[in-house]
Amino acid sequence: MFEEIHFEDYELNSQRTTLGRTITEADIVLHAGQTGDFFPHHMDAEWCKTQDFKRRIVHGTLTFAVGVGLTANVINPVAMSYGYDRLRFLKPVFINDTLHSVVTISEKRDHHKRPHQGIVTEHLEVVNQNDETVLVCDHLLIVNKKS
Amino acid sequence: MFEEIHFEDYELNSQRTTLGRTITEADIVLHAGQTGDFFPHHMDAEWCKTQDFKRRIVHGTLTFAVGVGLTANVINPVAMSYGYDRLRFLKPVFINDTLHSVVTISEKRDHHKRPHQGIVTEHLEVVNQNDETVLVCDHLLIVNKKS
Amino acid sequence: MFEEIHFEDYELNSQRTTLGRTITEADIVLHAGQTGDFFPHHMDAEWCKTQDFKRRIVHGTLTFAVGVGLTANVINPVAMSYGYDRLRFLKPVFINDTLHSVVTISEKRDHHKRPHQGIVTEHLEVVNQNDETVLVCDHLLIVNKKS
Amino acid sequence: MFEEIHFEDYELNSQRTTLGRTITEADIVLHAGQTGDFFPHHMDAEWCKTQDFKRRIVHGTLTFAVGVGLTANVINPVAMSYGYDRLRFLKPVFINDTLHSVVTISEKRDHHKRPHQGIVTEHLEVVNQNDETVLVCDHLLIVNKKS
Amino acid sequence: MFEEIHFEDYELNSQRTTLGRTITEADIVLHAGQTGDFFPHHMDAEWCKTQDFKRRIVHGTLTFAVGVGLTANVINPVAMSYGYDRLRFLKPVFINDTLHSVVTISEKRDHHKRPHQGIVTEHLEVVNQNDETVLVCDHLLIVNKKS
Amino acid sequence: MFEEIHFEDYELNSQRTTLGRTITEADIVLHAGQTGDFFPHHMDAEWCKTQDFKRRIVHGTLTFAVGVGLTANVINPVAMSYGYDRLRFLKPVFINDTLHSVVTISEKRDHHKRPHQGIVTEHLEVVNQNDETVLVCDHLLIVNKKS
Numbered sequence: 001m002f003e004e005i006h007f008e009d010y011e012l013n014s015q016r017t018t019l020g021r022t023i024t025e026a027d028i029v030l031h032a033g034q035t036g037d038f039f040p041h042h043m044d045a046e047w048c049k050t051q052d053f054k055r056r057i058v059h060g061t062l063t064f065a066v067g068v069g070l071t072a073n074v075i076n077p078v079a080m081s082y083g084y085d086r087l088r089f090l091k092p093v094f095i096n097d098t099l100h101s102v103v104t105i106s107e108k109r110d111h112h113k114r115p116h117q118g119i120v121t122e123h124l125e126v127v128n129q130n131d132e133t134v135l136v137c138d139h140l141l142i143v144n145k146k147s
Numbered sequence: 148m149f150e151e152i153h154f155e156d157y158e159l160n161s162q163r164t165t166l167g168r169t170i171t172e173a174d175i176v177l178h179a180g181q182t183g184d185f186f187p188h189h190m191d192a193e194w195c196k197t198q199d200f201k202r203r204i205v206h207g208t209l210t211f212a213v214g215v216g217l218t219a220n221v222i223n224p225v226a227m228s229y230g231y232d233r234l235r236f237l238k239p240v241f242i243n244d245t246l247h248s249v250v251t252i253s254e255k256r257d258h259h260k261r262p263h264q265g266i267v268t269e270h271l272e273v274v275n276q277n278d279e280t281v282l283v284c285d286h287l288l289i290v291n292k293k294s
Numbered sequence: 295m296f297e298e299i300h301f302e303d304y305e306l307n308s309q310r311t312t313l314g315r316t317i318t319e320a321d322i323v324l325h326a327g328q329t330g331d332f333f334p335h336h337m338d339a340e341w342c343k344t345q346d347f348k349r350r351i352v353h354g355t356l357t358f359a360v361g362v363g364l365t366a367n368v369i370n371p372v373a374m375s376y377g378y379d380r381l382r383f384l385k386p387v388f389i390n391d392t393l394h395s396v397v398t399i400s401e402k403r404d405h406h407k408r409p410h411q412g413i414v415t416e417h418l419e420v421v422n423q424n425d426e427t428v429l430v431c432d433h434l435l436i437v438n439k440k441s
Numbered sequence: 442m443f444e445e446i447h448f449e450d451y452e453l454n455s456q457r458t459t460l461g462r463t464i465t466e467a468d469i470v471l472h473a474g475q476t477g478d479f480f481p482h483h484m485d486a487e488w489c490k491t492q493d494f495k496r497r498i499v500h501g502t503l504t505f506a507v508g509v510g511l512t513a514n515v516i517n518p519v520a521m522s523y524g525y526d527r528l529r530f531l532k533p534v535f536i537n538d539t540l541h542s543v544v545t546i547s548e549k550r551d552h553h554k555r556p557h558q559g560i561v562t563e564h565l566e567v568v569n570q571n572d573e574t575v576l577v578c579d580h581l582l583i584v585n586k587k588s
Numbered sequence: 589m590f591e592e593i594h595f596e597d598y599e600l601n602s603q604r605t606t607l608g609r610t611i612t613e614a615d616i617v618l619h620a621g622q623t624g625d626f627f628p629h630h631m632d633a634e635w636c637k638t639q640d641f642k643r644r645i646v647h648g649t650l651t652f653a654v655g656v657g658l659t660a661n662v663i664n665p666v667a668m669s670y671g672y673d674r675l676r677f678l679k680p681v682f683i684n685d686t687l688h689s690v691v692t693i694s695e696k697r698d699h700h701k702r703p704h705q706g707i708v709t710e711h712l713e714v715v716n717q718n719d720e721t722v723l724v725c726d727h728l729l730i731v732n733k734k735s
Numbered sequence: 736m737f738e739e740i741h742f743e744d745y746e747l748n749s750q751r752t753t754l755g756r757t758i759t760e761a762d763i764v765l766h767a768g769q770t771g772d773f774f775p776h777h778m779d780a781e782w783c784k785t786q787d788f789k790r791r792i793v794h795g796t797l798t799f800a801v802g803v804g805l806t807a808n809v810i811n812p813v814a815m816s817y818g819y820d821r822l823r824f825l826k827p828v829f830i831n832d833t834l835h836s837v838v839t840i841s842e843k844r845d846h847h848k849r850p851h852q853g854i855v856t857e858h859l860e861v862v863n864q865n866d867e868t869v870l871v872c873d874h875l876l877i878v879n880k881k882s
Contacts, residue, residue, distance in 0.1 A: 001754060001808070019736060020632040022644070026320035026614035027181065033474020034177055034209075035216025036168070044314040046392040046423045056316070060228055061212040062181075068208050069182025073736070081207055083235035084284075089228060098634040129634045137231075148313060148367070166295060167485040169497070173467035173761035180621020191755040193833040193864045203757070220295070245487040276487045315477070320614035324475055327768020328468065328503075329510025338608040340686040340717045350610070354522055355509050356475075359502040363476025375501055375530060378578075382524035431525075442607060442661070460589060461779040463791070467761035514589070539781040570781045615769065622765055622797075623804025624756070648816055649800040650769075656796050657770025669795055669824060672872075676818035725819075 005076045007118035007143040010105050018070040020100040020129075023058055023093060031062040058093035063135050067126035070101045078144040082119070087137035091128070098129040106138065116145050152223045154265035154290040157252050165217040167247040167276075170205055170240060178209040205240035210282050214273035217248045225291040229266070234284035238275070245276040253285065263292050299370045301412035301437040304399050312364040314394040314423075317352055317387060325356040352387035357429050361420035364395045372438040376413070381431035385422070392423040400432065410439050446517045448559035448584040451546050459511040461541040461570075464499055464534060472503040499534035504576050508567035511542045519585040523560070528578035532569070539570040547579065557586050593664045595706035595731040598693050606658040608688040608717075611646055611681060619650040646681035651723050655714035658689045666732040670707070675725035679716070686717040694726065704733050740811045742853035742878040745840050753805040755835040755864075758793055758828060766797040793828035798870050802861035805836045813879040817854070822872035826863070833864040841873065851880050 032038050040047040041057050048056050064087065093099065107121035120143050126135040179185050187194040188204050195203050211234065240246065254268035267290050273282040326332050334341040335351050342350050358381065387393065401415035414437050420429040473479050481488040482498050489497050505528065534540065548562035561584050567576040620626050628635040629645050636644050652675065681687065695709035708731050714723040767773050775782040776792050783791050799822065828834065841858035855878050861870040 019626070019628055020635055021183075021626065022631060022633040024320075024613050024617050025318050026323075026612075026617040029318050029320040029324070029614075030177065030181055030474070030617070031212070032477075033471070034174065034181070035212045035219070036473075036477070036479045037216040037219040038313065038315065038477045039219055039222055040313055043316060044392055045316040045390070047314055059212075061208075061215050065178070065182045065206075065208040065212055069184040072182070072184040072186055075186055081236060083233070084231070085233060086230070087232070087234060088230035096633070098632055166479065166481055167488055168479065169484060169486040171466050171470050171761075172759050173465075173470040173764075176467075176759050176761040176765070177470070177621070179624075180618070183620075183624070183626045185624045185754070185756065187754055190757060191833055192757040192831070194755055243486070245485055318614075319612050320617075321475065323612050323614040323618070324471065324768070325506070326771075327765070328471055328475070329506045329513070330462075330767075330771070330773045331510040331513040332607070332609065332771045333513055333516055334607055337610060338686055339610040339684070341608055353506075355502075355506040359472070359476045359500075359506055362502050363478040366476070366478040366480055369480055377527070377529035379526060379528070380524070381526070381528060383522060460773070460775055461782055462773065463778060463780040465760050465764050467759075467764040470761075471764070537780070539779055609771075618765065618769055619800070622762065622769070623800045623807070625804040625807040627807055627810055647800075649796075649803050653766070653770045653794075653796040653800055657772040660770070660772040660774055663774055671821070671823035672819070673821060674818070675820070675822060677816060 001073070002075045002077060004078050005143070006078055007108070007120065007145045010108060010120045010143065012105055012108055015102060015104045018101045020098050021066060021070060022096060022098045023062070023066065025095050027062060028056065028058060028095065031059050035059065035061060037061070053092055055094050058095070058097070060089050063089070063093050063099070063126060064137070066099060067101045067124060067135055068139070070099070071103055071124065079120070079141045082140040082142050085138040085140065087135070089135055091132050091134040093128065093134050099126050099134070101126050111142065117142050118145060148220065149222045149224060151225050152290070153225055154255070154267065154292045157255060157267045157290065159252055159255055162249060162251045165248045167245050168213060168217060169243060169245045170209070170213065172242045174209060175203065175205060175242065178206050182206065182208060200239055202241050205242070205244070207236050210236070210240050210246070210273060211284070213246060214248045214271060214282055215286070217246070218250055218271065226267070226288045229287040229289050232285040232287065234282070236282055238279050238281040240275065240281050246273050246281070248273050258289065264289050265292060295367070296369045296371060298372050299437070300372055301402065301414065301439045304402060304414045304437065306399055306402055309396060309398045312395045314392050315360060315364060316390060316392045317356070317360065319389045321356060322350065322352060322389060325353050329353065329355060347386055349388050352389070352391070354383050357383070357387050357393070357420060358431070360393060361395045361418060361429055362433070364393070365397055365418065373414070373435045376434040376436050379432040379434065381429070383429055385426050385428040387422065387428050393420050393428070395420050405436065411436050412439060442514070443516045443518060445519050446584070447519055448549070448561065448586045451549060451561045451584065453546055453549055456543060456545045459542045461539050462507060462511060463537060463539045464503070464507065466536050468503060469497065469499060469536065472500050476500065476502060494533055496535050499536070499538070501530050504530070504534050504540070504567060505578070507540060508542045508565060508576055509580070511540070512544055512565065520561070520582045523581040523583050526579040526581065528576070530576055532573050532575040534569065534575050540567050540575070542567050552583065558583050559586060589661070590663045590665060592666050593731070594666055595696070595708065595733045598696060598708045598731065600693055600696055603690060603692045606689045608686050609654060609658060610684060610686045611650070611654065613683050615650060616644065616646060616683065619647050623647065623649060641680055643682050646683070646685070648677050651677070651681050651687070651714060652725070654687060655689045655712060655723055658687070659691055659712065667708070667729045670728040670730045673726040673728065675723070677723055679720050679722040681716065681722050687714050687722070689714050699730065705730050706733060736808070737810045737812060739813050740878070741813055742843070742855065742880045745843060745855045745878065747840055747843055750837060750839045753836045755833050756801060756805060757831060757833045758797070758801065760830050762797060763791065763793060763830065766794050770794065770796060788827055790829050793830070793832070795824050798824070798828050798834070798861060799872070801834060802836045802859060802870055803874070805834070806838055806859065814855070814876045817875040817877045820873040820875065822870070824870055826867050826869040828863065828869050834861050834869070836861050846877065852877050853880060
């Protein structure tokens with residue numbers, strides 16, 4: 001599972017698709033418990049019935065964490081996560097939705113200060129069972145160059 | 148806990164500080180279990196000893212989810228989370244670190260399409276027990292105007 | 295969230311109502327796991343079908359813990375929880391019931407030994423989605439006086 | 442594990458002692474997550490250092506739920522839990538304390554309305570590794586009579 | 589709950605039946621989280637619809653762990669678990685199945701090296717709500733002799 | 736992650752080693768909660784001090800489930816888990832031990848009834864940070880032949 005992938009090895013526009021994962025009621029309960037976010041949007045089925053979306057919705061931070069987690073397969077010792085840009089919640093996620101992630105290498109550029117490293121952008125789309133993209137973001141990686 | 152805060156009510160540069168929260172080993176275990184990210188950086192204490200950081204580090208998505216969760220106190224029915232920009236991991240977070248969040252209203256602007264709404268940016272800093280900022284991001288809210 | 299509320303500030307018969315919370319199957323599973331109470335009333339759906347209540351029922355200690363937890367919003371540094379009286383389980387709670395708590399200041403009296411403190415009783419009612427009170431108790435607080 | 446114990450079978454002053462259980466940091470984290478009580482007394486190790494008790498303390502509802510759970514061994518189909526009286530928190534419980542429960546049949550009386558049932562009071566003491574009683578309460582059971 | 593049961597006390601062919609337990613969706617989520625096994629057979633309801641079994645199936649290691657756990661009632665200080673033989677998964681287990689275990693003393697033999705000990709085999713069957721055996725195994729115990 | 740590996744593709748004596756994983760106190764707490772096994776060997780640190788092993792030991796079913804889970808990387812759609820043989824607990828596992836698994840293809844044989852399938856045995860060793868094997872077992876797979 002460890003695999004060295006250098007800056008030069010990332011191929012622009014290449015894409016990988018992860019396994020899927022059904023988001024359960026238990027996941028919401030655990031995420032509320034982990035974050036302390038017990039907003040009624042996620043935890044109060046009765047209140048939700050009175051709202052436009054009618055049903056409990058999944059925490060945005062849970063969709064993000066699971067969407068990112070689904071991509072955690074290969075450990076690249078020469079890359080480091082730097083941050084995320086343009087994280088957007090496009091559609092609500094509901095209990096029993098099944099999500100998978102699609103990762104596209106969307107940009108490569110030199111590091112402005114460190115000549116031996118570059119910045120690779122992985123564009124992440126989290127997609128539900130109806131092929132709707134529910135979340136997007138750009139994951140920024142600092143990656144070593146081969147030389 | 149429900150409190151209507153309209154676009155006009157957000158005061159630029161106003162700031163609020165949340166309660167603190169110690170990140171425990173159990174939190175990492177639960178977050179690995181929730182996201183499926185069992186990378187050795189988080190889960191293998193022996194391997195971590197051979198790395199620069201020497202100790203298991205907290206998942207970035209956990210720091211983010213907890214940092215955001217700490218701010219979830221007041222439910223504003225006239226605002227909606229739109230996404231996050233410029234999420235950056237500035238320092239590693241370790242087991243037993245105690246985090247709190249500082250939220251600053253950093254920007255207000257009209258919605259470019261909907262005249263009755265505006266975009267409010269909450270700049271979120273997650274700070275550890277040594278007053279080091281470990282994570283920053285900009286939270287974008289779409290907020291109704293009063294009229 | 296820290297707010298000093300002295301004995302004199304508690305107003306007899308004043309009332310507050312909490313957010314609601316749907317009790318999920320996951321909550322029962324977690325509570326059984328936390329307490330070690332795996333009685334078939336909570337854990338064996340087949341056996342429950344043979345009983346009067348027909349469905350798995352929520353642990354009394356879970357209803358109590360959630361009902362109390364829902365009230366945990368304001369930290370009052372001049373008050374201390376002393377205990378509970380007359381905790382009664384009035385109706386069974388089932389999976390998917392949505393509970394909220396209603397707190398009423400039902401009694402105020404001087405501490406019999408310490409003149410600078412008093413005892414405030416918060417009467418707690420835990421109420422389900424059909425407006426039935428499922429649990430009641432009296433929460434006893436020792437609260438500092440202003441002078 | 443099912444055992445019919447009728448009102449007449451409960452022997453006044455008889456006592457049983459449960460197994461012990463070490464309360465871990467993970468238990469606090471899970472209980473905060475289950476109840477939504479993230480007060481700094483339980484969750485913020487840094488803040489606790491500034492308080493008299495110096496260390497994170499266990500939620501009272503957790504000590505209660507575990508203390509009661511430890512007694513959940515024999516299912517008595519002719520008894521029903523009715524409630525609890527005089528629940529008192531006598532000493533703080535800290536992470537790594539090991540608790541066990543001692544149950545004493547402290548009172549037996551006829552049900553004032555139903556001649557075929559009686560009320561049995563189990564006095565519950567939760568005791569730590571230093572033989573200090575940290576919590577007491579009276580558990581009220583409605584129990585069928587043999588005839 | 590501690591009860592000394594010596595080699596001589598185990599009666600060949602004697603049998604005990606445990607309480608039942610409904611396996612919930614939350615149990616699968618927690619077990620995936622504990623083991624890191626997020627295979628789509630357990631976690632992806634959409635993918636499962638395309639397979640013969642149509643629904644998510646319970647991890648074999650979960651059925652085993654719960655089946656064994658159901659038998660954990662009496663602590664025998666003169667016995668030690670040595671291992672398991674012939675563990676077989678006979679039928680798939682689905683979410684909402686209710687399992688119980690049947691333990692039969694199926695074999696007793698002297699320890700080939702230690703004359704003061706013997707090997708007791710407990711044959712474990714895990715049975716679902718339709719009286720189908722879903723898992724079997726032989727649990728090997730090393731047990732002290734009385735003399 | 737889906738990869739068809741047929742009977743003919745398994746190479747006798749080939750070996751793979753998994754990532755490592757530190758077993759935490761939280762893992763024991765969660766496993767006790769999942770299985771209902773609250774034996775003092777795992778849950779009562781004070782009682783353990785009076786025993787030979789001095790410290791809480793990890794449930795055998797947890798070591799097994801984690802050891803197996805660590806191998807769950809590649810989904811082979813032409814193989815099916817059939818069961819386990821000769822599962823043995825060789826050494827106690829303690830909190831904070833770091834485990835990894837080593838899988839060796841130890842046997843290949845034809846299925847005695849179905850000519851298009853064979854039985855592949857994966858010998859699993861779970862190894863701790865001191866290079867001690869703590870658990871072994873033989874995992875039996877029914878695998879399709881290419882033709």
